[in-house]
Amino acid sequence: MLALQPPPQAPIDAPQIxxxxxxxxxxxxxxxxxxxxxxxxxSKASRWAAQVTLSLLAxxxxxxxxxxxxxxxxxxxxTTLYRTIAVDRPALFLWGTLLALGLGxxxxxxxxxxxxxxxxxxxxxxxxGTVQDRAQMASGGMQTEVFPLxxxxxxxxxxxxxxxDLLTMFIALEVLSLPLYLMCGLARRRRLIxxxxxxxxxxxxxxxxxxxxxxxxxxxxxxxxxKLADIANAAxxxxxxxxxxxxxxxxxxxxxMFKASVGPFHAWTPDVYQGSPTPITAFMAACTKVAAFGGxxxxxxxxxxxxxxxxxxxxxxxxxxxxVIGAVLGLTQTDIKRMLAYSSIAHAGFLLVGAxxxxxxxxxxxxxxxxxxxxxTLAAFGAVSLVRDSNGEATHLSQWAGLAKRxxxxxxxxxxxxxxxxxxxxxxxxxxxxxxxxxxxxDGMAPLVVIALVASAVAAFFYLRVIVLMFFSDPAPDGPxxxxxxxxxxxxxTLGVLVTLVLGLVPAFALDWAGTGTFxx
Amino acid sequence: MSNSAMLLAQAGAEVAKVSTGExxxxxxxxxxxxxxxxxxxxxxxxxxxxxFLVLTMLSLGVMYMVQQAPFLGFVQIIVYTGxxxxxxxxxxxxxxxxxxxxVVEVLRGQRVWAAILGIGLAGLLVxxxxxxxxxxxxxGLAEQNAxxxxxxxxxxxxxxxxxxxxxxxxxxxxxxxxxAMVLGYTDKSKRRTQRETADARFRGEHDRPSPLPGPGVYxxxxxxxxxxxxxxxxxxxxxxxxxxxxxASRELATDIETVAGAIPGPDAHALKPAAAKEGDK
Amino acid sequence: MVxxxxxxxxxxxSDLGSYLPLVFLLALGAIFAGVSATLGALVGPKxxxxxxxxxxxxxxxxxxQPVVGGGRxxxxxxxxxxxxILFDIEMVFLYPFAVSADALGVFxxxxxxxxxxxxxxxxxxxxRRGGLDWN
Numbered sequence: 001m002l003a004l005q006p007p008p009q010a011p012i013d014a015p016q017i018x019x020x021x022x023x024x025x026x027x028x029x030x031x032x033x034x035x036x037x038x039x040x041x042x043s044k045a046s047r048w049a050a051q052v053t054l055s056l057l058a059x060x061x062x063x064x065x066x067x068x069x070x071x072x073x074x075x076x077x078x079t080t081l082y083r084t085i086a087v088d089r090p091a092l093f094l095w096g097t098l099l100a101l102g103l104g105x106x107x108x109x110x111x112x113x114x115x116x117x118x119x120x121x122x123x124x125x126x127x128x129g130t131v132q133d134r135a136q137m138a139s140g141g142m143q144t145e146v147f148p149l150x151x152x153x154x155x156x157x158x159x160x161x162x163x164x165d166l167l168t169m170f171i172a173l174e175v176l177s178l179p180l181y182l183m184c185g186l187a188r189r190r191r192l193i194x195x196x197x198x199x200x201x202x203x204x205x206x207x208x209x210x211x212x213x214x215x216x217x218x219x220x221x222x223x224x225x226x227k228l229a230d231i232a233n234a235a236x237x238x239x240x241x242x243x244x245x246x247x248x249x250x251x252x253x254x255x256x257m258f259k260a261s262v263g264p265f266h267a268w269t270p271d272v273y274q275g276s277p278t279p280i281t282a283f284m285a286a287c288t289k290v291a292a293f294g295g296x297x298x299x300x301x302x303x304x305x306x307x308x309x310x311x312x313x314x315x316x317x318x319x320x321x322x323x324v325i326g327a328v329l330g331l332t333q334t335d336i337k338r339m340l341a342y343s344s345i346a347h348a349g350f351l352l353v354g355a356x357x358x359x360x361x362x363x364x365x366x367x368x369x370x371x372x373x374x375x376x377t378l379a380a381f382g383a384v385s386l387v388r389d390s391n392g393e394a395t396h397l398s399q400w401a402g403l404a405k406r407x408x409x410x411x412x413x414x415x416x417x418x419x420x421x422x423x424x425x426x427x428x429x430x431x432x433x434x435x436x437x438x439x440x441x442x443d444g445m446a447p448l449v450v451i452a453l454v455a456s457a458v459a460a461f462f463y464l465r466v467i468v469l470m471f472f473s474d475p476a477p478d479g480p481x482x483x484x485x486x487x488x489x490x491x492x493x494t495l496g497v498l499v500t501l502v503l504g505l506v507p508a509f510a511l512d513w514a515g516t517g518t519f520x521x
Numbered sequence: 522m523s524n525s526a527m528l529l530a531q532a533g534a535e536v537a538k539v540s541t542g543e544x545x546x547x548x549x550x551x552x553x554x555x556x557x558x559x560x561x562x563x564x565x566x567x568x569x570x571x572x573f574l575v576l577t578m579l580s581l582g583v584m585y586m587v588q589q590a591p592f593l594g595f596v597q598i599i600v601y602t603g604x605x606x607x608x609x610x611x612x613x614x615x616x617x618x619x620x621x622x623x624v625v626e627v628l629r630g631q632r633v634w635a636a637i638l639g640i641g642l643a644g645l646l647v648x649x650x651x652x653x654x655x656x657x658x659x660x661g662l663a664e665q666n667a668x669x670x671x672x673x674x675x676x677x678x679x680x681x682x683x684x685x686x687x688x689x690x691x692x693x694x695x696x697x698x699x700x701a702m703v704l705g706y707t708d709k710s711k712r713r714t715q716r717e718t719a720d721a722r723f724r725g726e727h728d729r730p731s732p733l734p735g736p737g738v739y740x741x742x743x744x745x746x747x748x749x750x751x752x753x754x755x756x757x758x759x760x761x762x763x764x765x766x767x768x769a770s771r772e773l774a775t776d777i778e779t780v781a782g783a784i785p786g787p788d789a790h791a792l793k794p795a796a797a798k799e800g801d802k
Numbered sequence: 803m804v805x806x807x808x809x810x811x812x813x814x815x816s817d818l819g820s821y822l823p824l825v826f827l828l829a830l831g832a833i834f835a836g837v838s839a840t841l842g843a844l845v846g847p848k849x850x851x852x853x854x855x856x857x858x859x860x861x862x863x864x865x866x867q868p869v870v871g872g873g874r875x876x877x878x879x880x881x882x883x884x885x886x887i888l889f890d891i892e893m894v895f896l897y898p899f900a901v902s903a904d905a906l907g908v909f910x911x912x913x914x915x916x917x918x919x920x921x922x923x924x925x926x927x928x929x930r931r932g933g934l935d936w937n
Contacts, residue, residue, distance in 0.1 A: 012681055014909040029692060036695055036923045040930040081685040125707035125877075132707075145699050152692055159689065171686045171693070178696045182703065218650065221657055241653035247646065542819060596894055604890040611883040676902030679895065680910045687895065688913065691920035694888050698924035701884035702933050705877045 018080040020069050021087040024062035024095060025162075028155035031058030035148030044141070048118075051147035052110045058151060059103045066095060077520030079164055083227065086164040086298075089517025093367050094161040094294040098287055100499075101374045102154040104492040105283035108382050109146055113486030115392070118142040119277040119385070120186045128191035143186055149179035150283065157287050161294030164302075164521055165227040166216045166252070169295060173212065173259065176291060177205050180284055187277040189392035197275025204258070204268045212255025218248030228303035229521040235307050242310075249304060249311060256299065260292035261341075262348040263322030270333075273341035278393060281337065282381035282492075285344055286374040289351075293370055297355050297363060302521045305358050315356055316448055322349030323455035330462045336384055336395045339462060340377070343421055346459045347373055353452050354436035357443035364515035365435035371510060372420070372428035372503050379496025380417045383410060386483050394480035400466065402475030407482035413497055415467045420500045422460035428503035435511065546587050554580035571609045578602045589662055592672045734760040881933050885925075892921050 019026070035054055042050050070092055077088025112118045117140035124143055126132045156175030163169035185198030220226050222244035223234035235245055254265060261269040273281050304311065326346025333339040351373070354366035387394050387403065387410070394400070404411035420427035433456060440449040485493070503510055539547075557577030564570040578601045586594035626632060667674065679687050713721070722730045734757050737749035749760035899906065899914050906913075928934060 011905050011907050012677065012909065014907075015681070015684070032692070033695070033920055033923050036699065036927050039699075040923075040927040082682050084683070084685045123707050124703050125705055143703055145703050149696065149699060152696055156692070167683060168686045168689070171689045175689060175692050175696070178693060178700065182696070182700045185704070214646075221654070224660070240658075241656040243649045243653035244657070247649050247653070542821065546821075592898065595897065599890060599894055604887040608883055608887060611880055615877060615880060670901070672898050673902040673905070676898030677905065679898055680902075680906050680913060684913060688917060688920075690891070690895070691917050694891060694921050695924040697884060698888055698928055701881045702928055702931060705880045705884075706931070706933050708932065 015082055016080075018078060018087070020065075021073070021078060021080055022085060023065040023069065024099065025155050025158050027062040027065060028058055028151050028158070031055065031061075032148045032151035032155065035151060039145055039148065047144045048112075048142065051144045055106055055110070055147045055151055056103075059099060059106060059154075063099045063103070066092075066099060070096070075517060077517060079520055083521075084165055084168040085159070085162050086520045087162055088520035090294070090297065090363060090367060090514075090519055091162040093514055094290060094370070095158050097290050097367075097371050097374060098154065098157050098161070100495075101286045101290065101378055102150070102157075102283075104375070104378045104382075104495050105279065105287060106147075106150060107488040107492040107495075108279035108282050108378075108385070109150060111279070111486060111488040111492075112140075112142075114385055114388070114483050114489055115188060116140060117188065119188055119279050120146055120183075121188045121191060124186050128195070133191070137188070142188070146183055146186065146280075149183055152176075153179040153183075153283070154287065157291035160291045161298070163295070163298070164229075165225075166219065166231075166299075167226045169299075170209070170212060170216060173209065173255070173295075176288070177209070177259070180280070180288065181205060183280045184272055184276040184284075186280075187275070190275070193275040194277065195275075197272045201268050201272045208255045208258035208265070211251045211258075215248045215251030215253070215255065218244045218251065222248060227521075228299065231303045232306060232521075235304065245307065246310060249307075250314070252299065253296075253311075253315070256292060256296050257318065260289060260296060260348050260351075261345055262352055263318045263320075263325060263345070266322065266325060266345045266348070269345055270338045270341040273344070274335060274337045274395070278337070278381055278385040282378050282385075285340070285381060286378040289344065289348070289377075290370045290374050293348075293351050293355060293366060296352075297366060298519055300355060301358060301363065302519050308358055312356060315352065316445075319349045319352040319356065319448060320451050322346065322352060323452055324349075327455040327458040330459060333462070334397050336397055336400065336466070337381075339397070339466070340380060340384070343459060343463070344377065346455060347421070349455065350433060350436060350452055353440045353445065353448055356448075357439040357445060359439065359443055360515060360518065361435070361439035361442055363518070364511065365432075365439040367514040368503075368507070368511055369432035369436050371514070372432040372500065375496045375499040375503075376417050376420045376427075376429060377496075379493045379500065380414065380421070382489055382493040382496065383414045383417065385489070386410060386485055387480050388483050389478075389480040397466065397469060399476065399480050401469050401473035401479070403470040403479075403482070405475050406479070410482050411470045413493065415470065416497065417500065418463040418467055420504065422463040423456055424460075426504050428500045428507065431504060431507040431511075543587055547584070550580045550584050550587075553577075554584070567613050568610065571606060571613060574609070575602055575606050578606070589666060590671060592675050736760050736762070878936075881928070885928060885933075888921065888924065892918065 031054055035051060038047065038050050038054060073087070073089075073092060075089075077086060077091070079086045109119070120142040122136040122139050122141040122143065126136055153176050156172050156177075156179075159172035160169060160176055163172050181198055181202040184201050185195045187194035216226060219231055222240050223231040225231065225234075231245075234240070257263065258265040258268075273285065276284065300308075323346050326342045326344070326349060330339055330342030330346060333342060351366055351369055354362050354369060356362070357365075384395065385393060387400065389399070403414075416427070420429035423429045423433040437449045437452060440446075440452070554577045557573045557575075557580065560573035561570045561577065564573055578597060582594045582597035582602065584594075585591075585597055665671070665674070721727065734749050736745045737747050737757075737760060746761060749757045751757045895917065896914070899910060903910065
């Protein structure tokens with residue numbers, strides 16, 4: 001019975017680990033740990049430089065390891081670390097996307113020219129509005145902990161896309177979420193609204209994690225395993241009650257949809273996007289969306305494809321709700337960051353259309369859409385951070401009136417990005433919508449695609465409204481000015497705009513790459 | 522929670538005979554767990570609520586051990602009763618022991634709907650899962666605790682099948698430490714040394730350069746409430762802790778005011794008794 | 803406690819009779835605590851003094867607590883709580899490792915050292931940045 005002194009067990013064998021495949025993730029995790037040590041042992045004055053150098057080197061190094069591996073990666077992909085990680089073509093596509101987006105977001109985070117001292121508070125522990133708080137506003141420092149936190153979040157996202165079982169997926173979900181909750185509350189300006197957004201995100205995120213975990217437990221009860229492939233096998237031929245399977249699936253999906261800010265699980269999105277420091281909003285909007293949909297694609301395709309008849313109708317409703325909420329509520333917004341938040345909810349609905357088409361075209365289309373949306377939204381938030389007045393960022397739409405007369409370059413760039421989000425031809429957004437919707441039609445989801453087209457037409461209206469406001473209104477006399485960004489922010493925005501342009505003109509290579517393989521398990 | 526425990530107990534009864542010891546421990550632990558849970562909900566003081574929760578969790582932990590899941594039992598006690606409950610208490614202390622939520626509803630009818638939907642979801646889950654669990658074939662204790670070593674089997678699992686999630690947990694722990702430091706700690710790097718503080722005292726930045734005199738202790742009294750005498754025989758008022766003096770006056774303040782008529786008495790014409798005066802506690 | 807249980811498990815049969823010494827020990831502890839508390843209240847002299855009702859009879863004034871918030875404590879305590887949980891969780895993982903250390907061999911040792919080292923980074927950070935100092 002309760003023998004805590006076990007009989008001798010057979011020794012275990014050290015596993016075969018494909019280090020070359022997971023090296024990008026290991027580099028990021030290792031660099032994040034070194035970043036923590038830098039925080040511990042490097043003097044305050046040189047911390048920023050050390051952290052920026054380390055983080056950039058880490059992402060570039062991870063990118064190099066990634067490129068070296070991709071060139072001769074096996075066609076069918078592989079699983080490693082006791083089958084907890086599946087490095088296959090979709091995962092590699094998402095990793096590449098995440099690394100590039102992460103680089104852009106890191107550049108925005110590291111920038112200290114747009115806001116003196118960076119977008120982050122010098123000491124988050126000081127209460128907002130106190131004398132000490134005013135003193136630290138004047139000082140130029142920032143919490144350099146954001147750099148290791150960003151690296152942790154990024155590695156969590158990469159693991160989330162490649163997790164082959166639900167337990168790994170859950171831990172990865174937390175690894176990517178925890179740093180984000182934290183960084184949301186670190187804005188230098190408007191600290192109360194920033195902290196409020198962090199608390200909201202954290203509480204709702206914790207609830208979503210609980211849903212995910214409950215679903216995981218029920219699915220384990222159903223299949224006797226947390227591996228996606230085992231769940232799929234059990235669903236194909238198991239005598240166990242389907243209540244466990246679908247109850248578990250439903251709860252699991254709630255957790256996933258929350259992270260992807262889909263439809264009725266979106267409540268946190270506008271507040272958090274608005275309150276967070278804009279570089280973090282950019283990081284969150286671009287990278288979390290990619291990671292979350294990577295996870296959704298894998299769970300739906302690997303784990304639940306055989307039962308898709310039963311759950312598909314429910315996710316149709318979710319997709320429609322997401323598109324309608326995003327498009328309609330987006331119309332009523334007066335704050336540019338909130339408007340982009342509702343836009344991201346609408347886009348989540350469009351992405352779900354692709355994810356629901358459980359066929360190779362749907363997979364490659366969704367992957368491509370994620371790539372395009374990520375870069376567009378990254379650059380858009382980068383541009384938002386440049387329009388400022390004496391109180392920091394001027395995010396109210398009325399302040400953007402006549403911006404083209406003050407700064408034609410920024411106005412044109414932003415207009416281009418908005419057109420890409422609206423899905424106007426010659427931008428990447430058009431191609432993305434095209435491939436996703438055509439995959440939906442091929443899979444017999446014509447009604448859903450029609451609703452999606454109507455929703456994108458409605459959404460296009462509020463994008464165009466901003467463009468009209470920027471180009472055809474008179475600027476207010478005391479309106480905001482456009483800050484001339486330093487190298488980092490310029491590079492990030494340029495990266496986003498260039499990718500949006502290139503993928504709009506010559507999308508073939510990326511589409512080919514997105515369609516080269518399926519999930520391994 | 523206790524529902525599932527009952528369920529497990531029932532399932533166990535069908536599979537194998539429950540030993541007397543197990544039955545006795547169940548009938549001791551289950552009421553304790555249930556009582557703790559009810560106490561947690563109905564206790565007025567938040568700290569008492571937390572303590573009742575500790576009782577429930579401890580009972581559950583012991584119950585797990587009785588069910589031959591010693592690792593789960595230990596983790597329940599170490600993590601939940603130890604760490605999580607400590608965090609609960611800390612949060613209560615941070616928020617303020619006696620502070621209560623604002624009762625203003627921002628969205629009208631929000632509470633009612635939240636209650637209805639919450640109870641609905643709970644009912645759906647409990648009935649669904651309870652119904653579904655009957656069709657689940659348990660692995661069985663013998664197979665699960667093969668070799669009589671529950672903990673060792675878990676060790677094997679953690680270091681083989683779940684090696685990567687386990688190592689990834691350390692990233693979570695680091696993030697937690699970073700977060701606690703970033704949010705809860707302010708760097709007071711300009712702390713004065715002892716020397717500087719002493720200089721400041723004599724420069725007159727403090728009320729007096731020396732510490733306050735201690736209280737007088739006489740042969741007749743060993744109380745700190747007795748003041749010390751100065752060399753000239755006069756009383757040194759600052760030798761008695763201000764709190765002792767203040768307590769008396771604070772406690773009597775209301776009485777004095779009532780006697781002096783500063784506080785209006787009950788109004789004979791009022792329909793309701795006047796609200797008790799807020800403030801002095 | 804762990805040692806007790808394992809010894810009992812080896813010596814006794816398969817039912818819960820092996821827990822009897824544990825129950826006995828618990829009862830003994832409860833009786834001791836109850837008797838000491840009651841005895842002190844019954845036998846001890848009771849001389850009332852207001853100073854005795856203060857938190858510290860020796861005269862140290864308790865730091866003033868805001869009456870409004872209902873006795874809040876500073877947020878700095880939270881750091882201590884968080885650190886405690888950090889090492890608590892670490893210990894939870896050390897336990898199964900220790901039990902099956904033989905079977906896990908060098909590979910398991912490397913893994914657990916990696917785990918401890920990474921958590922150690924967090925500790926180094928908190929320590930170096932003054933999180934363990936009290937001010």
